[in-house]
Amino acid sequence: NAGVTQTPKFQVLKTGQSMTLQCAQDMNHEYMSWYRQDPGMGLRLIHYSVGAGITDQGEVPNGYNVSRSTTEDFPLRLLSAAPSQTSVYFCASSYSGTGTRNSPLHFGNGTRLTVT
Amino acid sequence: GQQLNQSPQSMFIQEGEDVSMNCTSSSIFNTWLWYKQEPGEGPVLLIALYKAGELTSNGRLTAQFGITRKDSFLNISASIPSDVGIYFCAGAGTYKYIFGTGTRLKVLA
Numbered sequence: 248n249a250g251v252t253q254t255p256k257f258q259v260l261k262t263g264q265s266m267t268l269q270c271a272q273d274m275n276h277e278y279m280s281w282y283r284q285d286p287g288m289g290l291r292l293i294h295y296s297v298g299a300g301i302t303d304q305g306e307v308p309n310g311y312n313v314s315r316s317t318t319e320d321f322p323l324r325l326l327s328a329a330p331s332q333t334s335v336y337f338c339a340s341s342y343s344g345t346g347t348r349n350s351p352l353h354f355g356n357g358t359r360l361t362v363t
Numbered sequence: 364g365q366q367l368n369q370s371p372q373s374m375f376i377q378e379g380e381d382v383s384m385n386c387t388s389s390s391i392f393n394t395w396l397w398y399k400q401e402p403g404e405g406p407v408l409l410i411a412l413y414k415a416g417e418l419t420s421n422g423r424l425t426a427q428f429g430i431t432r433k434d435s436f437l438n439i440s441a442s443i444p445s446d447v448g449i450y451f452c453a454g455a456g457t458y459k460y461i462f463g464t465g466t467r468l469k470v471l472a
Contacts, residue, residue: 289464337405344458352460354405
């Protein structure tokens with residue numbers, strides 16, 4: 248059971264470049280989400296999805312797009328990278344996203360992104 | 364954005380000592396979760412709490428869901444070197460998991 252898989256592990260971009268961070272889960276989870284982690288800031292929610300075809304914004308969505316065409320995949324797109332987007336990005340999933348029993352959040356191992 | 368108040372920010376302790384950390388919020392949560400993160404990895408779930416007043420243990424770890432539903436604490440007994448890492452609390456509502464800023468734990472052998 249692979250759990251939540253993120254690719255790539257590391258990425259360096261120049262300002263203005265675009266890229267997609269991949270996230271896949273094999274646990275049949277309806278809820279998927281993206282967080283960024285910055286020193287001293289903890290984990291901040293970027294976007295989330297409660298099922299295929301449904302996405303919504305978190306607390307720091309600007310500069311990022313998402314889509315959810317399948318239950319398994321939830322890619323995060325940076326259309327025009329900026330140095331302020333240098334961070335570690337985590338994808339996480341749970342069965343329902345409601346915080347109820349048997350629905351805790353499971354994380355991938357992250358993508359470390361540097362924008363120069 | 365909303366974040367939980369987690370304290371302390373960091374701790375340096377001797378091996379064998381007990382550790383206590385806590386999280387408080389101005390909002391009520393249905394669920395409290397505690398995670399541990401090691402370098403280069405994603406957070407891993409340690410304990411999940413689903414009911415106000417609930418006290419749950421996982422080996423040397425014990426966590427409690429506050430009666431007011433606005434706080435939680437995590438205790439680690441008899442710390443060992445592999446307890447080193449960053450511990451995060453998280454409060455869960457509907458479709459939103461809000462995280463604390465983390466407690467960085469270092470254990471001196």
